[in-house]
Amino acid sequence: MFVLLHYLHRLRAETGLERPRRRGALQLRHVDAGSCNGCEHELQAASGPMYDLERFGLSITASPRHADVLLVTGAVTVRMRGALETAYAAMSEPRRVAALGDCALGRGLLGDPREIAGRVEDILPVDLRIPGCPPDPETIARHLVELLGP
Amino acid sequence: MDALEVITVAPEDWRATLAGVRERGGTLASLFAAAGGDGAPELRCLTVGTAGPALVRAAAAGGTIPTVVDLAPWLQWDEREARDLFGVVFDGHEPHRALVAHPDDLDAWTTPILGDDVHQVAVGPIHAGVIESGHFRFHSVGERILHIDVRLFHKHRALERAAEGLGADAALAVIQRSCAACAAANTVAFAQAVERAGGRRPDDATRRARTLLMELERLYNHVNDLGAICAGVGFAPGAMAFASFKERAQRIVRDLTGHRFMFGSVSVGGSRLSVPPETAAAARAALAALHRDVGPAWRALLFDASLRDRAVGAGVLTPDEARRLGTVGPAARASGIHRDAREHSPGLWYPGFRAALPADPAGDVAARMEARAVELEQTFPMLDELLGSPIAPGRSTVEGPGGAHGAAVVESARGETSCAVEMEGERVRRVHLRTSSFANWPSVARAATGAILPDFPLINKSFELCYACVDR
Numbered sequence: 091m092f093v094l095l096h097y098l099h100r101l102r103a104e105t106g107l108e109r110p111r112r113r114g115a116l117q118l119r120h121v122d123a124g125s126c127n128g129c130e131h132e133l134q135a136a137s138g139p140m141y142d143l144e145r146f147g148l149s150i151t152a153s154p155r156h157a158d159v160l161l162v163t164g165a166v167t168v169r170m171r172g173a174l175e176t177a178y179a180a181m182s183e184p185r186r187v188a189a190l191g192d193c194a195l196g197r198g199l200l201g202d203p204r205e206i207a208g209r210v211e212d213i214l215p216v217d218l219r220i221p222g223c224p225p226d227p228e229t230i231a232r233h234l235v236e237l238l239g240p
Numbered sequence: 241m242d243a244l245e246v247i248t249v250a251p252e253d254w255r256a257t258l259a260g261v262r263e264r265g266g267t268l269a270s271l272f273a274a275a276g277g278d279g280a281p282e283l284r285c286l287t288v289g290t291a292g293p294a295l296v297r298a299a300a301a302g303g304t305i306p307t308v309v310d311l312a313p314w315l316q317w318d319e320r321e322a323r324d325l326f327g328v329v330f331d332g333h334e335p336h337r338a339l340v341a342h343p344d345d346l347d348a349w350t351t352p353i354l355g356d357d358v359h360q361v362a363v364g365p366i367h368a369g370v371i372e373s374g375h376f377r378f379h380s381v382g383e384r385i386l387h388i389d390v391r392l393f394h395k396h397r398a399l400e401r402a403a404e405g406l407g408a409d410a411a412l413a414v415i416q417r418s419c420a421a422c423a424a425a426n427t428v429a430f431a432q433a434v435e436r437a438g439g440r441r442p443d444d445a446t447r448r449a450r451t452l453l454m455e456l457e458r459l460y461n462h463v464n465d466l467g468a469i470c471a472g473v474g475f476a477p478g479a480m481a482f483a484s485f486k487e488r489a490q491r492i493v494r495d496l497t498g499h500r501f502m503f504g505s506v507s508v509g510g511s512r513l514s515v516p517p518e519t520a521a522a523a524r525a526a527l528a529a530l531h532r533d534v535g536p537a538w539r540a541l542l543f544d545a546s547l548r549d550r551a552v553g554a555g556v557l558t559p560d561e562a563r564r565l566g567t568v569g570p571a572a573r574a575s576g577i578h579r580d581a582r583e584h585s586p587g588l589w590y591p592g593f594r595a596a597l598p599a600d601p602a603g604d605v606a607a608r609m610e611a612r613a614v615e616l617e618q619t620f621p622m623l624d625e626l627l628g629s630p631i632a633p634g635r636s637t638v639e640g641p642g643g644a645h646g647a648a649v650v651e652s653a654r655g656e657t658s659c660a661v662e663m664e665g666e667r668v669r670r671v672h673l674r675t676s677s678f679a680n681w682p683s684v685a686r687a688a689t690g691a692i693l694p695d696f697p698l699i700n701k702s703f704e705l706c707y708a709c710v711d712r
Contacts, residue, residue, distance in 0.1 A: 091477060091540065091544060093536050093537065093539070093540040094477035094478060094480075094481045094537060094540050095477055097481055097533060097536075097537060098477060098480055098481060098484075101481075101484055120369075120370045121366055121373070122366075122371070122372045122373040122395070122707075123373070124373075124394070124395040124396075124397060124711075125372065125395065125708065126417050126418065126419055126420045126708045127372050127419060127420050127421055127706055127707070127708045128420030128421075128501055130370055130371065130372055131420060131421060131464075131501070132500075133370050134370050134483075135483070135486070135487055135490075137370070138480065138483035138484065138486075138487055139480045139483060139484050139487075140483075140484055140487045141487075150369065150370055152368035152369070153368075164395065165397065167394065167395055167396060167397060169342055169365075169393065169394045169395075169396065170365065170373055170394050170395065173365050173366050173373070173394075177366055198417075199402075199413060199414055199417050200397065201397025201398055201399050201402050201414075201417065202397060202398035202399070202401050202402045204398065205396055205397050205398045206397065223503065224420065224500075224501070226500065227487075
């Protein structure tokens with residue numbers, strides 16, 4: 091265990107993450123609406139020790155009931171549309187929706203159109219768009235921080 | 241190189257032909273349907289023998305063909321997919337449980353588990369963490385799992401259908417969309433399959449470049465998985481340390497290829513990858529530094545008592561179960577099954593490669609962890625060796641007659657992935673990608689049987705399969 095802690099201590103010193111300037115906190119609930127898993131990997135990485143989303147007060151929550159932001163990846167497939175809408179309906183106001191990645195924005199190769207229900211913004215009101223294929227963890231963090239306000 | 245052997249048999253000879261392949265020591269790698277010449281579906285089975293892959297075809301007369309699921313239980317999902325996508329009825333494979341189609345009726349896709357106090361726990365498609373979407377239905381008594389029905393294909397984008405009618409380059413871009421974590425393996429398999437159809441042999445530069453991409457992919461996936469297993473038991477130092485190894489590996493990947501998941505790095509007919517000497521030298525140094533940190537971190541995991549307590553004996557997949565279910569990759573090797581497509585990959589750069597098995601292949605979570613650790617000890621030197629020589633663009637040359645059909649099998653991070661392609665001139669008529677994740681999901685369900693519900697995340701993460709390249 092101490093080997094790991096020693097390494098992580100050294101990593102933190104070497105990585106040199108900035109102290110955030112804004113105050114605030116947001117709970118994020120992620121929904122995969124039909125991605126290639128690239129955006130999931132990068133979102134996971136954003137929560138990792140070299141980007142540390144939590145220092146901005148941004149954390150992943152297990153339930154949409156506890157969420158402020160619905161963070162959606164993937165071109166919404168017909169089979170995920172219902173689950174996506176259910177997750178959104180479970181969130182109380184105020185709530186925000188972020189479309190993460192080019193597929194969620196309807197850009198790029200999405201697959202056979204008969205399997206795609208639409209872009210996230212065709213199904214839910216979108217407040218934040220994070221383009222990229224996939225957007226890297228720093229890009230994800232930078233966009234999400236905007237939701238915290240000035 | 242010879243054209244891919246294609247054997248067309250009458251539907252009444254389908255079973256005997258495939259049984260014969262098995263009797264001669266070959267494997268049945270994938271089974272799928274395609275539109276036949278007259279519009280009626282035909283079945284295709286990709287077989288792999290000592291001479292390499294071959295394709296067996298038979299028409300589904302009247303839309304029906306005998307099942308082979310009794311001869312080859314690992315082809316269960318293949319037949320279910322062919323039924324849902326092409327309407328083929330497999331005689332003897334009853335009841336048909338919907339796989340790609342999602343009928344509401346539970347009886348259409350779940351197994352009836354009856355008895356006192358048996359209840360169902362439905363989980364997903366949305367999961368608690370940042371995980372892909374998929375549904376699991378646990379049949380349990382209290383927390384003891386009796387059986388799991390896995391329902392995937394929520395992310396089905398019909399990419400194989402979307403690739404039809406496209407030229408090879410455009411089709412490769414579609415195939416690449418199937419999965420980010422397997423982008424290199426999936427596109428290399430596709431490129432090799434198309435080249436085989438065209439009678440093309442890739443040159444050494446292409447073989448080395450593709451092997452570099454595949455081993456880079458193996459590296460970041462294996463360290464990711466070890467971190468995910470730690471996360472699965474709530475062991476934060478391990479999860480964070482290995483997450484940082486994955487990040488460091490992906491930055492090396494980005495420096496070498498321009499993309500953290502190697503999108504756009506593979507092309508049909510050759511390789512465009514070019515790495516300047518200074519970049520290669522920097523990558524070698526970064527990999528050596530990473531290796532120096534991974535080793536002690538892995539040993540630290542071995543000495544963490546509570547992690548060992550959770551991992552040892554958990555989620556056991558026996559050798560018999562692995563053989564019956566067609567388990568591939570580190571999960572198979574962790575159960576003592578010696579199979580690794582890198583031992584038979586003339587299209588890549590694995591001279592003298594022998595698969596590494598863990599010292600104690602007990603088939604539990606601990607063995608699946610160790611399988612990845614021993615493979616990393618092969619991958620680091622391979623990457624160093626590959627980067628020690630120039631990585632320059634390569635091409636392929638036409639050396640044989642080719643034909644309409646091509647196929648390739650590669651060892652992705654999670655195991656054997658096969659791609660079968662049928663060309664019509666320069667365009668793809670049918671492409672079928674059967675990934676290691678597709679192969680291994682039934683093994684996850686089997687390994688978790690008998691465990692308690694809270695152990696499922698750990699057992700699942702010890703396989704760490706993709707959902708996207710199953711659903712396609």
